[in-house]
Amino acid sequence: MVSQKITIKNPTGLHLRPAGILCKEAMQYKSLITFKFRENTANAKSVLSVLGACVKCGDEIELFCEGEDEEAALSALIRAIDSGLGE
Numbered sequence: 001m002v003s004q005k006i007t008i009k010n011p012t013g014l015h016l017r018p019a020g021i022l023c024k025e026a027m028q029y030k031s032l033i034t035f036k037f038r039e040n041t042a043n044a045k046s047v048l049s050v051l052g053a054c055v056k057c058g059d060e061i062e063l064f065c066e067g068e069d070e071e072a073a074l075s076a077l078i079r080a081i082d083s084g085l086g087e
Helices: 016-026 047-052 070-082
Strands: 002-007 032-037 040-043 060-066
Touching: 002 070, 016 047, 016 070, 040 047, 060 070
Parallel strands: none
Antiparallel strands: 002 060, 032 040, 032 060
16 A cells, blocks of 8 residues: 645635546546545545545545556656646
8 A cells, every 4th residue: 555645726726627537537547545534534536425525625545456457556646636636
């Protein structure tokens, strides 16, 4: 398992469009991909789970990837979040 903390930079946080982009990116990998925000854990492959985490701009999440392509999945998700998830 690999993990990394990252701060969400989107001005509106993880609302529907960036949550969808995050999920679409996560679904390209076989690994189990989750993130922890405060006391909650969310499935990064589920839009409803991502939206339910209520992540706002400036919040720090910790991504966890576990599986055969975990390293590639983590680096791709970090790149996507750093690039603003389409915003």
